[in-house]
Each structure stands twice: as structure tokens, then as C-alpha cells.
Amino acid sequence: MTDTHTPAAPDPAHEVLQNSIMDQALDWLITLECASNEQQSAFNDWLNADPAHAQAFAKASAIWNGQPVLEAAQTLQTRRKPSAWRRISRHWKHLATAAVLVLTVGSYSNVPLRLQADHLTVVGERQRLQLEDGSKVLLNTNSAFSSKVVNAQPSARLLQGEAFFEIPANLELPLIVEAGPVRVSVRDTAFAVSYLNGEAQVRVQRGDVDLRVASAGTQMRLSAGNSVSIGPNGFSRPTKLNPQTDLAWVQGRLVFENCPMSKVLDEVRRYYPGWIVNTNEQLANVAVTGNYRLDQPLDIVRSLAHITSSRISEYPSLVILN
Template identity: 45%
Template sequence: MTEPITHPADGESLQSQALDWLLALEDADTATLARFDAWLAESAAHRAAFEHARACWQSSALVDAAAQLEARTAPAPRRRWAGALAMAASVLLALGVLVQSNVLLDWRADHVTAVGQRQSLDLADGSQVVLNTDSAFSSDIDGRKRTANLLRGEAYFDVARDSARPFEVNAGPVQISVLGTAFAVRYLDDTTEVSVAHGQVEVRARNSGARIHLSAGDSIRIDEQGAGNRVRGDAASQLAWVQGRLVFDDRPLGEVLTELRRYYPGWIINASGPLDSMRVTGNYRLSDPVSVMRSLAQVTSANLHEYPALLILN
């Protein structure tokens, strides 16, 4: 019996954990039930995620979706049917979690990119912006101010120098101020990361008012709890997406798949928990996530099952 492997998680991955527990409980022993009770008691978010997963599990929409997935394969034992249910439930759960929140943000944005899309923008002051996949962005530039808002996702800024008007970027828990430089901002799951390509950047944490100065090659992560440690010399891999690359060095496969899902306009499912902890290194083109998955399957000796808009690794 496979049990869920839990990690610190956002809403979407909590739903995935809840779904894993639903499957594990089908033939759970006493020890597994005890671990499930402990997971459930960790937080109200865990309990809410499990109730949501159970409601989707019992829905007619799930049964229909599972039947369509099962029809693509030859008849098999009960565990395969459970796998089809899990795949279908993952789709339904992710839709329920993500769509509602994203629609509200997109209404506030001037520019929105779809999953897998990048977009280059020329702002009124001469600054240039590259929006990464699944991002929402707005700006307000006039004779007195230069303000940009990253509502969701990731953006790379090449800012035109203007000593009279600092360029400010708002991204969740931080405000970034520059005169003329190049840097990237990533805002996902209430956490903001800033990586500097060249020049100087001032980052202000809203919750504490702390000001952090970053130079070329520096990066830092800030959430509602405060700022993490400044990392020097690590910005290059974090900026690789600007050139359309996904670069990772000795990273757990689970982290790599989480990043790759941002670029694939479908569903990527890891059906084997132990694969998450395998360490991988690579440099891939983001324009072809399917090829990336094929390479990852090869280097980890895993099997990749390809369906329309669905990739399953096990």
C-alpha cells in the first residue's frame, strides 16, 4: 500500500495530499489510520481539503471523467480503476481551487498570459517587461510616477533609467524600487522572490517595513512572515526562463515537476511517491514540456503514460 508523502504545501498540493489519503484509506491498516488522523489534526486547512476531496470523489462528474480515462486503456483490476478515479479527481480538484481565484485577478490586470505563454511588453517610459507563463500584470505610468503590479506569476523587468521617477513594483508582501536595472519578480502562493540580473534593487517587506538592498546575482524570498536569507550568485538559474529554459541542479524531482506544471497546459501527475525525492539535474527548453517529461522519465527509470492534456509518471 502506498501512503501519501506530505510536504509544506499551497492549496492545490493540499488537495493532492487529501486525494492521496482517500486512496490510501481504501485498504488502510491501524498504523495508516493513525497517521491519517495526525495529518487531519494538523490544521483546519487539512480538514477542509479532505472534505473537499471527499465531496469531489462522490460526484457524478468524477465518475464520468474516470470512465473516459479508463476507456483509453485495456480492462484491468480494481486498482487501475482507482487510478483512473484519482486522475479524474485531480483534474476536478485543481479546477475548483484555481479557477475562481484567478478570474478575479485577471479582471484587474492589463495583461494576462496563458499557461505556457510568454509575452514581451514595452511600457510608456521605455522600460521593457517579459511576462512568464500564467501571469497577470498591470502598470500605471505618467509624468510623476512609474508603478507596476504583478498580480500573479512572474515577470522580468529591464527598467529605463529615470532619476526623477523611481520605478516601483508591487508584488504581494513586497514593494520593489529601482531607478534603472534589470531584475525578475516571482509572486506565487503569497510568496515573492526577487532575482537581480544587473544593477541595484531595494526591496521593502510590507509586514515589517524592513528594507533589503540587492545587487547583481542576488536573490531573496519574502512571504507574509518576513524575509528569508539573501542568496548570492544563484540568480542565473532563476532567470533562465527569460531565455526559455528550465534549469535545475541536484533538485528533488517533486520540485521540478511542480515548476514544470506551470508551463504545461494540461495535467502532470506523479503516481509514485518515492520518485518525488529522487535528485535530478537538467537544462531543458520550456517550449516543449512533454519532451522534458520524457527525459525525466528516462533519467529516473520511470514510465511515462501520455494522454491528451494528461501526463502520468510512475
């Protein structure tokens, strides 16, 4: 008899923790460029607190000092006009370099994710799929997705990002969709599921979906016109779905109704392959109502700058509102 070993499924909580540690390491890299004695001491305490901190900092440092990042940072600086560059404080020089670093680190840290995925979308891309059982799937920006059929049971897994499903009524067995902590069982329905920052969300446009969170031992049925968020501890309170805004991305649009600009920018950032930074705190709570094409995120930022009489500075991989 041959022993077989099935690898353990990735732990979403562990992935979130690792990403958080890497974010801290990146912050320290920037801080240490002009650190005070107190900051240097705080860094030493952080570095010695956990072996994972030292590993993350070594990885970030290696990429920071690597030739691709050095060349990219140099390109960011040389493409700017001197007069425009002088208007940006030293803080934004670090930020521009950090933007390149974050993008570079992301391309390395997503390797395990990419090995598990059958389909991937880059930032700003959408992709249409049809599964073996006839289900149709639309992947949103920066998503990773896999599917299979085992013993006639169709299943899919959203490893990252967002997807919209249209499930036919004639399935012999329901389609099983996993996204982070939640397991979704569906047939004859249309719904969206996202898995971002360690939290899943399900939005039902048509039909009913059955949801289960194994770690919390909870389950529920969600009907058309409702939405629910799911974390490791279970379900939030269901809320009413606004298809005109919540599912606008399916139609290639981003629609906002009296939405604070801070949240608008957060959504636009998902589609822009770089950094969008707002340096004017007074803009954060400005209410925005608009209907935009999601494949033109830079035009959205330009429009927001126009309607708020703000200045916009554009650089490779970096846009600054002030």
C-alpha cells in the same frame, strides 16, 4: 461633497488560507469515496470546525458533480486502452478525476484574480509587454499582472506568477512593483520577481533594487547577482544568484545542475497543463543535470524517464512516472 470608498487591497494571507481550505475539501471528496468509520468521523469533525470548511466542501461538491467534470472524467477513462487502465490502481482513477477537478476548480476560483489583471498567461505560456514608461516585462507561465500610471508615477502589480523586468535609466520617477508582501522601487535595472504560494522572491541581474515589506516594517537594497525571498514576516537571508539556472526561463529554457528530481518535477509541473505524478520514491533524490526547452514539458518528463530507466504512462492531463 460626495463620499468615495476605495476597496481594500486583497489580503495575500487570506487568499493562501482559502486555497488551503479548498485543497482540504478536495482531499475529503476523494477520501469519502471509500472512507472508513474513522475517516468519516474525522471528516465530520473537520466539516463542523469552521463554517468556511462547509462552504468550501459545498463548492467542491457542486463542481465535482457538475456535467463538465463528469464528461472529462469519462473521457479520461475511455481514451485509455483496457490493458493499460488495469495496470493503474484504483487510487490513480481517483487521482485522474481529481486532476480534472483541480483544473476546473482553478478556473472558477481565479475569477477575482483575473478581474484585477490587465495581462494573463495560461500554464506554459510566456508574454512580452512594454509599459507606458518604456519598461519591458516578460511574464512567465500562469501569471497575472496589472500596471498603471497615476500622477506621473508608474506602478505595476504582480498578482500571481513570475515576471522579468528591464527598466530604462531615463525614468523621471522609479517604477514601483508590488508582489504579495513586497514593494519594489527600481530604475535602470534588470530583475525578476515571483509571487507563488504566498511568498515573493526577487532576483537581480543588473543594477540595484530597493525592497520594502510594509507589514514587517523592514526594507533593504538588493544588488546585482543576489536573490532574496520575502514572506509576510520579512526577508530571508540573501543568497547568490545563479543566472544560468535561476533565470534560464527568460531564455525559454529550464536548466538544472545536480538538482534532485523531486525539485525538477516541481518546476516542470509549472509548465504542464495537468498532473505529473511520480510513484517511485527512489527517483525523488536522483540528481539531474540538463538543459531543456520549457515549452515542451512532456518531452522533459520523457527524457527523465529515459535517463532513470523508469516507465512512463501518459494520459490526457495526467503523466505517471513509475
